[in-house]
Amino acid sequence: MLNGLHKQLLNNYQQDFPLSPTPYKDIAESLGVTEEDVLFAFQQLNDQQFISRIGAVISPNKMGCSALMAMAAPTEQLQQVASLINTYPQVNHNYERENYFNLWFVLIAEDAEDLQTLISELKLRTGLETLYLPLLANYFINLGFELDFDD
């Protein structure tokens, strides 16, 4: 289970992870523990998949061209359509949601033209009613995900 150090590492280092030669040592110093403690705790978080990775979140549309897509799939076809969609490496965050439009996923293509080609292909292959929902404005400043360990 999660100990105090795990919780601090999870909540306090989602942004501004140290960009220094010895980031784990720097974190250890600010928390009053050893570098080995921090390395061990991160390894545990990683092994148990409490974290996906230590890495970067990249601004939408700064690399490649992305859009949210929705499809209305008849219940009996949903699994099959979802599997088909998943075969494309440009797809991520593919979810079933409670709605007439029940399949929601994000496409990231190399550029706008590739994106449109991909969308046409998906429409053709599934024959389903599809919504293409590109980003018009992003209001959210990503500061990470605040975890509440109280309950």
Add this chain to the structure above:
Amino acid sequence: MIDDLDRQLLAIFQKGLPIVSRPYAEIGEPLNLSEDEVINRLSKLKQQGLITRLGVIVNHRKLGYQSNAMVVFNVPDSLVDQIGEHVSQFKFVNLCYQRPRRGERWPYNLYCMIHGKNRDKVLQQLECLIASCGLIKFEREILFSRQCFKQRGALYNLDSKQKVLIHG
């Protein structure tokens, strides 16, 4: 602004910073970049705003946040920016976007995502959001997630050799 080496470096970095004493030296090795160069390049990408956040990317499902709802509203165009900025201030809101309306069947232009430990908690937070942001009069739908078919893995194909993981 961003060169091939930056892209290659990001592709390696997005596999996850190694959990070792000198991780930036390690990710630079395959590219013959020194530790300093790696740090300078990542710092520059952050300053330029290409990297919006650098750090621990948590797996919220695994951490007990099992429920997530995408909530969509039909808000007048003249108010959408103001409301969007207000909505994104709430700490339980994880994303907030404006997207185009798509006819009568899909008249929504404002999207936000709420993660919570369970459905009731998410609904409670949504109620708070609706009251605080004056959203009660606008048409809306709440789309809870059911199955997750793919959680990550979108890779931006750079030159068919290097791929960069874009989303968490």
